[in-house]
Amino acid sequence: MPEPLLRVDDLSVRFESDEGAVHAVDGLSFALEPGQVLGLVGESGCGKSVSSMALLRLLPPTAVISGSARFQGVDLLQMPVRRLRQIRGREIAFVFQEPMTSLNPSFTVGRQIGEVLSRHLSLSRGEARERTVDLLRLVRIPAPERRIREYPHQLSGGMRQRVMIAMAVACGPKILIADEPTTALDVTIQAGILSLMRDLRERLGTAIVLITHNLGVVADIADRVIVMYAGRKAEEADVRELFRHPQHPYTIGLLGAVPRPVESGDSRQRLQEIPGRVPSMAELPGHCAFAPRCPRADELTRSEIPPLREIRPDHLVACFHPGSDGRA
Amino acid sequence: MSYVEVAPLVTPRARRRRLLLRRFVRRPFAVLGLVVALAFVVSAILAPVVAPANPDATDFNALLAHPSSEHLLGTDELGRDILSRIIWGARASIQAGVLATLLAMVIAVPIGLVAGYYRGWLDPVISRFTDVLLAFPFLIVAVGLAAILGPSLLNATIALGVGAAPGLIRIARGEALALREEDYVRAAVANGAGGPTILARHILPNMMNTLIVQATVTIPAAIIGEATLSFLGLGVQPPTPSWGVMLSAAQPYISDAPRLALYPGLAVVCCTLSFNLLGDGLRDVLDPRTQR
Amino acid sequence: MNGDSPVLEVADLVKHFHAGGRLSGGASVVHAVDGVSFSIGKGELLGLVGESGSGKSTVANCVMRLVEPTAGTVRLQGVDITHLSARRLRPLRREMHMVFQDPYSSLNPRMTCGDIVGEPLRLHRLARGRRLDAQVADLFNRVGLRPELRYRYPHELSGGQRQRVGLARALSVGPSLLIADEPVSALDVSVQAAILNLLRDLQDDLGFSCLFITHDLATVEFICDRVAVMYLGQIIEVAPRAQLFSEPKHPYTQALLSAAVVPDPDLQRTRRAVVLEGDIPSPLDPPSGCRFRTRCPLEPESAPRSHEEEPPLRHVGGGHWVACHLVGPGGRAPRLLEPEAVEAQG
Numbered sequence: 001m002p003e004p005l006l007r008v009d010d011l012s013v014r015f016e017s018d019e020g021a022v023h024a025v026d027g028l029s030f031a032l033e034p035g036q037v038l039g040l041v042g043e044s045g046c047g048k049s050v051s052s053m054a055l056l057r058l059l060p061p062t063a064v065i066s067g068s069a070r071f072q073g074v075d076l077l078q079m080p081v082r083r084l085r086q087i088r089g090r091e092i093a094f095v096f097q098e099p100m101t102s103l104n105p106s107f108t109v110g111r112q113i114g115e116v117l118s119r120h121l122s123l124s125r126g127e128a129r130e131r132t133v134d135l136l137r138l139v140r141i142p143a144p145e146r147r148i149r150e151y152p153h154q155l156s157g158g159m160r161q162r163v164m165i166a167m168a169v170a171c172g173p174k175i176l177i178a179d180e181p182t183t184a185l186d187v188t189i190q191a192g193i194l195s196l197m198r199d200l201r202e203r204l205g206t207a208i209v210l211i212t213h214n215l216g217v218v219a220d221i222a223d224r225v226i227v228m229y230a231g232r233k234a235e236e237a238d239v240r241e242l243f244r245h246p247q248h249p250y251t252i253g254l255l256g257a258v259p260r261p262v263e264s265g266d267s268r269q270r271l272q273e274i275p276g277r278v279p280s281m282a283e284l285p286g287h288c289a290f291a292p293r294c295p296r297a298d299e300l301t302r303s304e305i306p307p308l309r310e311i312r313p314d315h316l317v318a319c320f321h322p323g324s325d326g327r328a
Numbered sequence: 329m330s331y332v333e334v335a336p337l338v339t340p341r342a343r344r345r346r347l348l349l350r351r352f353v354r355r356p357f358a359v360l361g362l363v364v365a366l367a368f369v370v371s372a373i374l375a376p377v378v379a380p381a382n383p384d385a386t387d388f389n390a391l392l393a394h395p396s397s398e399h400l401l402g403t404d405e406l407g408r409d410i411l412s413r414i415i416w417g418a419r420a421s422i423q424a425g426v427l428a429t430l431l432a433m434v435i436a437v438p439i440g441l442v443a444g445y446y447r448g449w450l451d452p453v454i455s456r457f458t459d460v461l462l463a464f465p466f467l468i469v470a471v472g473l474a475a476i477l478g479p480s481l482l483n484a485t486i487a488l489g490v491g492a493a494p495g496l497i498r499i500a501r502g503e504a505l506a507l508r509e510e511d512y513v514r515a516a517v518a519n520g521a522g523g524p525t526i527l528a529r530h531i532l533p534n535m536m537n538t539l540i541v542q543a544t545v546t547i548p549a550a551i552i553g554e555a556t557l558s559f560l561g562l563g564v565q566p567p568t569p570s571w572g573v574m575l576s577a578a579q580p581y582i583s584d585a586p587r588l589a590l591y592p593g594l595a596v597v598c599c600t601l602s603f604n605l606l607g608d609g610l611r612d613v614l615d616p617r618t619q620r
Numbered sequence: 621m622n623g624d625s626p627v628l629e630v631a632d633l634v635k636h637f638h639a640g641g642r643l644s645g646g647a648s649v650v651h652a653v654d655g656v657s658f659s660i661g662k663g664e665l666l667g668l669v670g671e672s673g674s675g676k677s678t679v680a681n682c683v684m685r686l687v688e689p690t691a692g693t694v695r696l697q698g699v700d701i702t703h704l705s706a707r708r709l710r711p712l713r714r715e716m717h718m719v720f721q722d723p724y725s726s727l728n729p730r731m732t733c734g735d736i737v738g739e740p741l742r743l744h745r746l747a748r749g750r751r752l753d754a755q756v757a758d759l760f761n762r763v764g765l766r767p768e769l770r771y772r773y774p775h776e777l778s779g780g781q782r783q784r785v786g787l788a789r790a791l792s793v794g795p796s797l798l799i800a801d802e803p804v805s806a807l808d809v810s811v812q813a814a815i816l817n818l819l820r821d822l823q824d825d826l827g828f829s830c831l832f833i834t835h836d837l838a839t840v841e842f843i844c845d846r847v848a849v850m851y852l853g854q855i856i857e858v859a860p861r862a863q864l865f866s867e868p869k870h871p872y873t874q875a876l877l878s879a880a881v882v883p884d885p886d887l888q889r890t891r892r893a894v895v896l897e898g899d900i901p902s903p904l905d906p907p908s909g910c911r912f913r914t915r916c917p918l919e920p921e922s923a924p925r926s927h928e929e930e931p932p933l934r935h936v937g938g939g940h941w942v943a944c945h946l947v948g949p950g951g952r953a954p955r956l957l958e959p960e961a962v963e964a965q966g
C-alpha cells in the first residue's frame with residue numbers, strides 16, 4: 001500500500017499547567033490520503049484543535065508532544081524548525097476560526113497574501129500582485145483588483161474567511177487544515193464557504209482536515225470522519241457509513257442530540273441527551289473515558305481502556321459494547 | 329424531572345484559593361516584595377519595640393559616627409541613631425502611603441463608578457475634569473496642595489490622596505464602563521434593580537481585583553510623594569523623623585558623610601520597590617489569562 | 621391564537637442607534653429595527669430567526685425595556701410599557717424575563733448561584749430568609765440541578781449548568797413571558813439537547829409564553845410553534861412552524877432553509893443550496909424599497925417596484941404573513957428551487 005500523504009501515529013499532547021498535567025490528546029492515529037476530506041468531529045475539549053495544531057508545532061512551549069506525524073514520509077514532529085517553516089503555509093496550510101482576529105488589521109489584504117507568496121515562492125512584486133488577484137477570484141471575491149487595497153475591517157466576516165482561505169491555498173498546499181472555518185459565520189455565508197471548499201478540492205486536489213463540532217457540515221463535505229472524545233479517538237469510518245451505522249454510544253448520542261427536520265408524525269420528539277459533562281483533562285482515566293455518561297457502561301468499561309477495533313469493514317470503534325441498535 | 333448532572337464539580341472553591349496561592353508562590357519576586365513590604369509595615373507599626381534607640385536622642389559625643397556595634401548605621405549630624413530614625417521614619421512613610429491611597433480610593437471610586445455606569449452628561453464633564461488634572465504631574469499637584477494647606481504630615485497625606493485620585497477615577501470609570509455591558513448586569517436591570525443596587529452588588533465587587541492591584545501600585549507612589557514633600561519642607565516637620573526629612577538634612581554632608589543620604593534613600597527605594605513587585609505579582613496571579 | 625388576549629403585542633417597533641458622537645459630526649444612524657410587528661399568545665413559543673444584522677437581539681432588548689424604542693409600541697399583558705419610567709415599570713418586570721446567550725457573562729462571578737437565582741425574588745420582595753432559600757432550592761430542582769449547587773460560584777459550574785441557573789433565575793418570579801436570546805448557541809451539542817428539552821418541559825409545566833431568538837433553523841423547527849424571519853431590521857415572513865418549513869414563500873426564507881446543513885450525508889449532498897450573492901448590507905445604509913433586493917435572485921422580476929416600494933407584511937392565509945412584491949394575494953410564491961429539491965428538505 002502506498003504511503004498516505006499524512007500518517008499520524010500515537011500522537012499525544014500534554015500541557016503542564018498550574019493544576020498539573022492536562023492531557024489534551026491521547027494516542028491519536030490516522031491517515032490522510034491526497035485529495036481526501038477528513039472530518040475531525042467532537043465537542044469542546046475533545047482535543048481536535050490541539051491535535052491539528054500539534055502537527056505543525058503551533059502550540060505554546062508548555063505543550064509536550066509525543067508520537068509521530070509523517071508528512072510524505074518525513075516526521076513533522078522531529079524536523080528542524082527551519083525546514084518546518086518551509087512546510088508551514090506552503091505544503092500544509094491552516095485556516096482558523098475567527099477571521100476577525102486571524103488577519104492583521106494593519107495591513108491591506110493584498111499585502112498579507114503577497115507576504116505569503118513572496119516568502120514561499122519568491123515572486124516579484126508584479127507577479128505577486130497578479131497572483132493575488134487570481135487567488136481572490138478563485139475564492140469568489142467580487143472585484144478583486146479593488147479588494148487587494150482594502151483592509152480587513154472593511155470586509156465582512158464571510159469575505160475575510162475567503163481571504164484566509166486564499167492565503168492558505170496561495171502556494172498550492174497539499175493539505176489544508178481548517179479549524180471550525182464556518183462556525184463564526186451566518187448560515188447563508190457558511191453555505192458559500194463550504195461550496196468554495198468543495199470546489200477547491202476538485203480543482204486543486206488539496207486534502208482537507210476539517211475540524212468541527214457541526215455534524216451537518218461534516219455530512220456536507222467530508223469523505224471520512226473521526227469522532228473524538230476526551231482526547232481519544234472514539235470512532236472512525238467513511239461518512240455515509242458513520243451516519244447510517246454509528247457504533248459508539250457517544251456518536252449515537254451526538255447524532256440524536258441534533259434537532260432534525262421533522263418527519264411526518266411525531267413533532268414532539270425529545271432530543272437525545274447525554275447526561276453529565278465532558279471529563280476534566282487533568283486526569284487521564286485508565287478506563288473508557290465515556291463510561292460515566294454511557295448507558296452501556298459496566299465493570300469492564302470502568303476498568304479498562306477499550307482498544308480500537310474494526311467492527312464493520314473499514315469502520316473502527318473504541319468501545320466494548322458497540323452497536324447501532326437504535327437509540328443507545 | 330430527572331437530575332441530569334452526574335459528573336462532579338469543576339473546581340471547588342477551596343481548590344481555587346490554593347491555586348491562587350500556588351501561583352503566587354511560584355513568583356519569587358512577588359514573594360520577595362510581599363516579605364519586604366510586610367517587614368517595613370510591621371517595623372513601622374512596632375517602631376517603639378523594634379528601634380534600638382530613641383530617634384530623638386542626640387549625642388554630641390558621637391556626631392556623624394561611622395557604623396558601629398552601638399549604632400548599626402552610624403549617627404547623623406546631631407548624633408542620633410540613623411537606624412532608629414529610619415525605622416521611625418517608616419511610620420510616616422507607610423502612614424502617608426496607605427492613608428493617602430485609601431483617601432484616593434474613597435474619592436475616586438464613587439466618581440468613577442458614576443461616570444462609567446450612568447454616563448449621560450455627567451460622564452464627559454467628569455472625564456474632561458479628570459483629564460485636566462492628569463495633565464499635571466502627580467507630584468506637582470501634591471506639592472501645590474500641600475503648600476496651600478500648610479506643612480504637616482496630615483496635610484501632606486491629604487494632598488497626596490487628592491493628587492492620586494484623578495488616575496484612579498479613570499481606572500474606576502474604565503472598569504465600570506466594561507462591566508456594565510456584562511449580561512448579568514442586564515439581567516439585574518431586567519429584574520427591576522435600581523442603579524445603586526446594581527453598582528453595589530454587581531459592579532463594585534467585580535472591580536475589586538483591579539482596585540487591589542491599583543492600590544498596591546499607588547502606595548509606593550504616595551510614599552515617594554511623602555518623601556518628596558518632606559524633603560521640600562512641606563510634609564513632616566523636623567525633628568520628627570521621616571525619610572524625606574532625613575534626605576533634606578543630609579544635603580550639607582553629602583561629601584563628608586554620604587551615608588546620611590544613602591540609608592534613607594535606600595529605604596525609600598526598597599520600600600517602594602517591594603510594593604511594586606507585590607503589585608505586579610498580584611496582577612499576574614489574579615489575571616486568569618496568565619499561564620503560570 | 622385562541623380567544624385570550626396576547627401576552628405580548630409589538631406594533632411598528634423602531635430602534636435607531638446613533639453611530640458617531642455629536643462632536644465628530646456623526647449623523648450616521650444604525651437602522652437596527654425598522655418597523656417590526658408581531659404578537660405572542662398565551663403559552664405560545666414564537667421563534668425569531670435571522671442572521672447577523674437582522675436586529676433580532678435589538679427587538680429582545682426593546683421588549684425587555686433594556687433600551688427604549690425610538691418608535692412603536694410594546695404591550696405586555698395589555699399594558700403599554702414602551703415609555704414607562706423605571707419606577708412604573710418595576711412591578712411589571714415580574715411578568716417578563718430573559719435568558720442570555722453567554723453562560724459565562726450572564727452570571728455575576730461574585731455571587732453564589734443561590735443568590736443569583738434568588739435575586740429577583742428578593743428584589744420584588746416575594747420571599748425572604750428561610751422561605752427564599754426553600755424556593756431557590758425548589759427552582760434548582762426544577763431545572764435539573766442538585767440543590768446543593770446553590771452554594772457554589774458560577775465558575776465552579778459548567779456551561780450547561782450555568783444556563784440552567786440562568787433559566788432558574790428567569791423563571792423564579794413566574795413571568796408570563798420568557799425571552800431566550802440564543803440560549804444554547806454557546807453550548808456543546810449534547811448539552812444543547814438537554815437545555816432544549818428542559819425548556820420545552822418547563823414551558824409545558826408552567827405555561828409561559830416564549831420569544832426564542834436564534835439563527836439555527838434546526839432548533840427552531842424543533843421547539844417553536846410559530847416562526848418569524850427577520851432580515852435587516854424587518855420581519856419578512858411569519859408562519860406556523862410546519863408551514864414555514866414546508867412552504868416558505870419569501871425568497872430569503874427559501875435561501876435560508878436551503879443553506880442549512882443537515883446531519884445526513886445522503887440528504888445533504890443531494891440538496892441544492894441557493895447561494896446568495898454579496899454580503900448582508902450594512903444597517904447604516906439599508907437599500908431602498910425592498911431591503912433584500914440586493915441579494916435576491918428574483919430581483920430582475922421585481923424591479924423597478926422593489927427599488928422604490930417597501931413590500932408590506934401581508935396575510936396570505938392560514939396565519940402566514942409575507943413581505944414580498946412577488947407573492948400574490950392568494951399566497952402564490954415564486955420558487956427559487958425546483959419543487960423536487962424543496963421536498964427533499966423534509
